[in-house]
Amino acid sequence: MDDFPPGPGIPGTTTNEGALLASEAPGDNAPAMSVSDLSLRLKRTVEDAFGFVRVRGEVSGWKRAASGHCYLCLKDDKAVIDGVLWKAGAAALPFRPEDGIEVIATGKLTTYPGRSRYQIVIERLELAGQGALMALLDKRRRALAAEGLFDAARKKRLPFAPRVIGVVTSPTGAVIRDILHRLEDRCPCHVIVWPVQVQGETAAGQVAAAVRGFDAMRRGGPIPRPDLVIVARGGGSIEDLWAFNEEEVVRAVAACSIPIVSAVGHETDTSLCDFAADVRAPTPTAAAEMAVPVRAELVAQLREVGQRMGRCAMRAIERASEKLQVCLRHYPARDQLLAPQQQRLDEMSERLPRALGARLGHARGDLGRAAGALRPSLLVAAARRGRERLDALWRVAQLAHPNRPLERGYARVEDRGGKTLISSAAARAAGRLRLVFADGSVDATAGDAPSPPTERPRREPRRPSASGREQPTLL
Known part of the structure; x- marks a missing residue:
């Protein structure tokens, strides 16, 4: 390993100028400290020196975090200091702070190492006198009035x-x-x-x-x-x-x-x-x-109204009675009104027996004249002529009966609903048929196959009528 030449800041060096590495000289009483140590010392110093302070200022930037803690700034015309109000203290506030309100904050100063800033931890927040309270009240009143909560139109x-x-x-x-x-x-x-x-x-x-x-x-x-x-x-x-x-x-x-x-x-x-x-x-x-x-006043008013209603009703009855009497004086007496009708009734009562007697005489004369024309021989002849006419009509009715031809071997073709069919096209369209004979009916089906020949029915001898005479035929 190579040896480096001594340099400034290293023990044994002769000069510190132009050195690249920091060194501590013997007897140096200011060793280097970390940023955290310095921030901690500053925090302790500030808290020891300002453990209890009361600061007067205007609230600015009031904000309540989701955790319940509140953050704000206190300012005057020359300086600003940050402030924090923990959740417990914020819940105990007797009023709701708003920006622009002057308050007095009581607490202690501390530092926030994360941003190298100092702030006041507020323990109690009060309005700075009654003037500040009135200002807060006026500001809140104007804000709520702007929402229409005080409008007279919404009052009930x-x-x-x-x-x-x-x-x-x-x-x-x-x-x-x-x-x-x-x-x-x-x-x-x-x-x-x-x-x-x-x-x-x-x-x-x-x-x-x-x-x-x-x-x-x-x-x-x-x-x-x-x-x-x-x-x-x-x-x-x-x-x-x-x-x-x-x-x-x-x-x-x-x-x-x-x-x-x-x-x-x-x-x-x-x-x-x-x-x-x-x-x-x-x-x-x-x-x-x-x-x-007032209940007593209501009872008195009701009593007075009831009395007034009674008096009004009596006055109306009295006025109506007076009008009735005036009208009655203009009407004639009852006997005068009914005298002509009564006189006429008397006259009719006298004429009625005479009219009834005359009418009875006329009726007897009419009956006598009619009795002479009512002879038994005339009645017998009229009855005989009526009987002959009735027999003739009955014979015609029997001949016209739709079932009379069936006795001579004919059949009537109907559909299953009972409707009489009068053409081959109608029979083919119906499909299912009913053949009605004199002694009953038979179901049949319409088709194109030829039917076997049938024998012509024999004509039965004519039967005499109930009167003994041979009945004429229309066929």
């Missing part, structure tokens, strides 16, 4: 007298007691309470689920479907009412097919749920007043 009318009312609120607060008390005073009805949290991280999801649950109920089911839904909460700060500004709640209220009254907060409090609902009530108590009419 409240039922006049709902039988079942659904209430979405906390079951332990004063709100539900105020609503039930007001409904009991005005018009008692069936109330179904869907208990939810009205403040906190899970409040928005529970309120939205309750609204969708009421809407999913079927009519005629085990639990009656509400005719009206009230979403209610007591007053509070904008942070306390923030659950009713979440997009999930707004979309659930806007999509509900049941009319909804929003009663969130006091008169000066306004939430996005109020814009999406069909009617906004200033207070929960006012929502109960809007939901039902």
Whole structure:
């Protein structure tokens, strides 16, 4: 193996200029380290020096990964820093961050060796004051309004007298007691309470689920479907009412097919749920007043209407009676109207016996004249002439009977359906025939083969008729 000349950086060399290989001189306290070692030292240094920081900046590039982790940038007018919010912290956020919102991020700085970048691991994310919260609220309101969720044309009318009312609120607060008390005073009805949290991280999801649950109920089911839904909460700060500004709640209220009254907060409090609902009530108590009419007032109105109907009916009867009396005064009396007819009836009653007697006399005269012409000899002669005429007609009928020639040896040709055939073409077309004789019928088949000669039937001697005289023949 050849020896290489000593060079710079190698022990025993005299100079380091122009050396190709790195070398460490004796006593050197800065040995070369790997990139991973350097990145690890930087990570430890940054985390030790900035283990707890609070950074104020504007959210930019907010993104939620499929794993549930969230990534964003915090920036101001001069610098930008990356940030990451792990899945557990993202699930606990009390609001949904959006680009352009100013926030305060609490966490620690660390580095990301894969890209040689530093970032802040956020443990808590808060809005930077009420102004930032209002800006987020205004931005969300404009975005939802652009979708048409707050349009007046899609809002439904409240039922006049709902039988079942659904209430979405906390079951332990004063709100539900105020609503039930007001409904009991005005018009008692069936109330179904869907208990939810009205403040906190899970409040928005529970309120939205309750609204969708009421809407999913079927009519005629085990639990009656509400005719009206009230979403209610007591007053509070904008942070306390923030659950009713979440997009999930707004979309659930806007999509509900049941009319909804929003009663969130006091008169000066306004939430996005109020814009999406069909009617906004200033207070929960006012929502109960809007939901039902006053039963006592309805009863009084019905009683008044009934009395007015009775008075109107009586006035109509009185007016009709007055008109009838006026009309009766213009009509003549009944005896005057019927006097001519009664007089005529009396006259006809007197004439009727005389007319009947005269008619009876005429009938007796006609009968006497007809009795002289009715002699027994005339009746016997007429009967004899009728008998002779009837016998002649009967002899003609017997001679014209279609079966009479059959007695003299003739036969009638029919098809199997009983239709009489009068030509050879019709017989060949029928094929299957029936020969009808005087004493019965025989089935035959039409063919081209010549039939054997038949003897001519002998003529039978004429038989005398029932009257003893020889019957004439037409043949």
